[in-house]
Amino acid sequence: MAHLSQERVQQLYDAFGELKVLDDIVRHRSTDNPPTPILGYPRFENSVDDYERFTGKQLDEFIDATVKVYLASGLEPDTRATVALLAPSNVDFIVSVFALTRLGYSVLCLSLRIAPLAVINLLKKTDCSTIIHGHSAQVKSTVERVNQDFQIRALKIPIRRQYDRPNSGEAPFVRKYDREEENKRIALILHSSGSTGLPKPIMLSHRAILTHPTQGSGLHNFNALPWYHLYGISTSLQAMWMxxxxxxxxxSLPLTSENLVAVMKVIRPEAIHAVPYCLGLLAEKKSGIDAMRACQVVTAAGARTPDELGDRLVKEGINFGVVFGTTEAGLAGDSMRRAKGDNSWNYLRLYANIRKYVYMNPLGDNLYECVYLKGHPALSTSNSDFPAPGSWHSRDVFSPHPTIPDIWKYVTRIDDRITLVNGEKVLPLPIEGRIREDPLVRESAVVGVDQPIPGLLVFRAKEADHMSNDAYIESIWPSVADANSCAEAFSQITKEMIIPIPSHVEYPQTDKGSIIRAQVYAEFADEIKEMYATLEGKQEGTLILDQVELEDFLMKAFKEAIGVALETPETDFFSAGIDSLKAIQMRRVIQKSLHLNGQVLGQNVVYEYGNARRLAHYIRCLREGESQVHNDESTLMKELIKKYSNFEKQAIITGATGSLGAHTLAQLVAKANVGTVYCLVRGANPRQRVLDSLTERGLQLSSAKEAKIVALTSDLVRSDLGLNPSIIEKMRKEVSLIIHIAWPVNFNISLKSFEPHIGGLNNLIHFSLSVERDGPAQLFFCSSISTASNTRTNAPVPESAVENFAFASNMGYAHSKLVGEHIVRNAARAGAQTYVLRIGQIVGDAENGIWNDKESIPLLIRSALTLKALPAMSQKCSWIPVDTLATAILELSQSLTKSSTLNGVDPRRSDIFYNLVNPKEFSWDDLLEELRAAGLQFETIPFTEWLQKLQKSATLGQENRNPAVKLIEYFKTSYGFDHGVGDKRVRFETKAAERDSATMRSPPDIVKDGYVRKFLRSWMRRWG
Known part of the structure; x- marks a missing residue:
């Protein structure tokens, strides 16, 4: 890294304070004395042998002349409009970017690679109706196709001969504007690559862009990236400003190693900023290595640099490091600022000025997602309120350095992780990066979503065109084997799972040279499908062997094909280290080699029969059509005892992304007798959302506990729960407990709108009845006390069915829960092990006091911050902490397991209902007193007076400060009674709950045990 004196750094920052708009960079440099060149570009469009260098004054004149060309074409100054720019990233493009911002426009910089459909989508999303385009046939064709479906105004981009002309003496263009206001306006709109769908626009204000110039190295640099990518803009502005x-x-020239080396010889840069692909091309030639070694700085960004490439550059004596950033949040850190002798080039050091705005969110397996927090100076968007409102989850995954604290290695994108059918996550980027280093490989892509093992598409380099597929695979196998040596067992690639693709076949890629994974999978779907069909393999071999010969064949095959030497035919496969990948490989070897009488071996055949002797016996019986009986009766007896003595509980839980679900899940996986817990989640990224939910509530799991969680995208409305048939079948054999928590908490929608969720409950009950292990699985339906909150008797609500529908609260939510209760009771009568948990007010946990502050009671209490008052009420409260409730549910499951029979509910017991409310009540007055003692300042006033204050707060537009105003009608309905506060209160009996749960017999005292103070502390951290 070039050394800048402290004085020089201070000068840069002082001057930077004057920058308010993008155009200021050129305007400041236009007055340099002596003038310094700030932009270099080849003089000729087909040559690299002569670079022109333009001073700030020249650029300023070019920009002014271009402004006048645009004015002459009818493009008037406008600070509210957006103009799109679709042209090659050359001097014309750069001059137009500055000229258009000088006119006041926001500039949408479009990649030349994106399709017309993507262009239209971006134009619509940015409300843009004018496009300025390049002069090539390709660009003109794109514009014409866009114009067929989306009416636009199209203008040609001014070219050199239009703006590079003698000064005519005209006064320069001037537009008056408020610099502070302009600073906040959108200057540039870039866009995502579209690797997971249509590209998305990313808005960058002048202020956001101007966070970049002072981060540079202060060196003459070379940049092979276009100006419609932030890294290209950023590194260019850094040099220009300094x-x-x-x-x-x-x-206009192809990006080749020869052309890049020629460029280096002409310009002799002090710094190179490029994508890894570009550096890989330079590294192909000794002259390219020499050129990089001569630089003070070489950086890579925009994609993951393969470890092999980075290690080689560092070993060659190149001062190499990576820079990490995003279009949405700018640059975050680099690996250049490391101590002498520290070769951890692939570990980022976050920049000091943004470190506090970056949160590394744990994903498990020592992986973390980079999350940017509100307050980050360059953050232009948000997509989450976790871990704080206004956060942006980047989906970039890192791992920490094993010994140096607070430095991070980029691993992959969350979207890039490939989930196999068994739930294992393959990280493709390290594998692809290593294989891409092979000179015979142009590109590689790991495949295998929802498959048993991963596969590989390999795009040949031209040098390999003459080879047959088999010869090619053998030639690149050392590179694949090296990649396998660094990958987990389930991620390794076998020879038969490689598909060579000819060198002339193109593949979808971003401007940075990275594959667009989703599009590659779609484009090569037939090849991938054929590869896995071959793996399934209905073909069979010709060998016919007897029992002893089969055992010998298997012993030899295991050693030669997968490198596992079995001591005896009775050696357990699993104990010998045969993992799922090796088991699948062996199944294929057996299928291809042996005569099987037209039968197809099951995918899990190796594990099913456990050792070579039993597997040989099965194969012989399969071939000869005999019944498959083991000769060794004692061995079979031991196997059956082992198989049916497994009492480990497997569970399903819905609603794990909510508070009760998260606490229940955390307690479930902590139990020694619990194995897998299947979390059924609506929508994409189920595992990440479940883990986020746990983290959000301060629930930290060990890797062993986290490994028990299998999160699946599910649709309960479907009879198959929206799951893969093999997963459903597996769960039918394992699951013994279902806890159904998920239900929309929406008090405004009608009963009819809840019908899909009622249908989902029905599907879960049917599934529980189909479970093969020990009869029907237990199913707990989490209902609500709202099903009986309008009870018109003085006696407590019993733990039994609510027969009078009028006793339910008058809202669709309560009605839907009551319908669910009756369905559960009817299922129990039909032999299901189904139970109703009628749950009261859930509050925060004992450890952290985390209680969702968007619920009605927290919002009511929050109103004290604005109104300085809380209402007096004669209520009695029976609140139950969420972790206490989760414990009680699991205790009920254990108690009921002991008393149930194989035919459903024990006939000696008629109760399947439990009222889960806290038997230890406290008064509303007790609550107010405790809040006041905890430091909340307010006066206690009559409810009607408080309601009037709340209504006034609403009329004053204080919804953000006092969100309780959104629930005025709810408060009026729930607590108001004849212009005052009703004293009608429904009590719930808890005898059955206390009988079957030790926790319910001795619940916490919310006031005396300090819960209220914990709630308030947790809320105040959010309310500020």
Missing amino acids: RKTAHLYNT
Whole structure:
């Protein structure tokens, strides 16, 4: 890294304070004395042998002339409009970017690679109706196709001969504007690559862009990235602002090692900023290595740099490091600022000025997602309120350095992780990066979503065109084997799972040279499907062997094919280290080699028969059509005892992304007798959302406990629960407990709108009845006390069915829960092990006091911050902490397991209902007193007076400060009675709950045990 004196750094920051708009960079440099070149570009469009260098004054004149060309074309100054720019990233493009912002426009910079459909989508999302385009046939064709479906105004981009002309003496263009206001306006709109769908626009204000110039190295640099990518813009602006030359690559020339080396010889840069692909091309030639070694700085960004490439560059004496950033949040850190002798080039050091705005969110397996927090100076968007409102989850995954604290290695994108059918996650980028290093490989892509093992598409380099597929695979196998040596067992690639693709076949890629994974999978779907069909393999071999010969064949095959030497035919496969990948490989070897009488071996055949002797016996019986009986009766007896003595509980839980679900899940996986817990989640990224929910509630799990969680995207409305048939079948054999928590908490929708969820309950009950292990699985339906909150008797609500529908609260939510209760009772009568948990007010946990502050009671209490008052009420409260409730549910499951029979509910017991409310009540007055003692300042006033204050707060537009105003009608209905506060209160009996749960017999005292103070502390951290 170039050394900048403290004085120089201070000068840069002082001057930077004057920058308010993008155009200021050129305007400031236009007055340099002596003038310094700040932009370099090849003089000729087809050559790299002569670079022109433009001073700030020249650029300023070019920009002014271009402004006048646009004015002449009818493009008037406008600070509210967006103009799209679709052209090669050359001097014309850069001049137009500055000219359009000088006119006041927001500039949408479009990649030349995206399709017309994507262009239209971006134009619509940015409300843009004008496009300025390049002069090539390709660009014109794109514009014409866009115009067929979306009416636009199209203008040609001014070219050199239009703006590079003698000064005519005209006064320069001037637009008056408020610099502070302009600073906040959108200057540039970039877009995502579209690797997971249509590209998304990313808005960058002048202020956000101007966070970049002072982060540079203060060196003449070379940049091979276009100006419609932030890294290209950023590194160019850094050089331009620091009075250095930003050299660009000639966009009309192919990006080859020969052309890049030629560029280096001409411009001799002090710094190179490029994507890894570009550096890999330079590294192909000794002259390219020499050129990089001569630089003070070489950086890579925009994609993951393969470890092999980075290690090689560092070993060659190149001062190499990676830079990490995103279009949405700018640059976050680099690996250049490391101590002498520290070769951890692939570990980022976050920049000091943004470190406090970056949160590394644990994903498990020592992986973390980078999350940017509100307050980050360059953050332009948000997509989550976790871990704080206004956060942006980048989906970039990192791992920490094993010994150096607070430095991070980029691993992959969450979207790039490939989930196999068994739930294992393959990280493709390290595998692909290593294989891509092979000179015979142009690109590689790991495949295998929802398959038993991963596969590989390998795109040949031209040098390999003459080879047959088999010869090619053998030639690149050392690179694949090396990649396998660093990958987990389930992620390793076998020879038969490699598909070579000819060198002339193109593949979807971003402007940075990275594959667009989803599009690659779609484009090569037939090849991938054929590869896995071959793996399934209905073909069979010709060998016919007897029992002893089969055992010998298997012993030899295990050793030669997968490298596992079995001591005896009775050696257990699993104990010998045969993992799922090796088991699948062996199944294929057996299928291809042996005569099986037309039968197809099951995918799990190796594990099912456990050792070579039993597997040989099965194969012989399969071939000869005999019944498959083991000769060794004692061995079979031992196997059956082992198989049916497994009492480990497997469970299903819905609603694990909510508070009760998260606490129940955490307690379930902590139990020694619980194995897998299947979390059924609506929508994408189920595991990440479940883990986020746990983290959000301060629930930390060990890797062993986390490994018990299998999160699946599910649709309960479907009879198969929206799950893969093999998963459903597996769960039918294992699951003994179902806890159904998920239910929309929406008090405004009608009963009819809840019908899909009622149908989902029905599907879960049917599934519980189909479970093969020890009869029907237990199913707990989490209902609500709202099903009986309008009870019109003085006696407590019993733990039994609510027969009078009028006793339910008058809202669709309560009605739907009551319908669910009756369905559960009818199922129990039909032999299901189904139970109703009628749950009261759930509050925060004992450890952290985390209680969702968007619920009605927290919002009511929050109103004290604005109104300085809380209402007096004669209520009695029976609140139950969420962790206490989770414990009680699991205790009920254990108690009922002991008393149930194989035919459903024990006929000696008629009760399947439990009222789960806290038997230890406290008064509303006790609550107010405890809140006041905890430091909350308010006066106690009559409810009607408090309601009037709340209504006034609403009329004053204080919804953000006092969100309780959104629930005025709810408060009026729930607590108001004849212009006052009703004293009608429904009590719930808890005898059955206390009988079957030790926790319910001795619940916490919310006031005396300090829960209220914990709730308030937790809320105040959010309310500020």
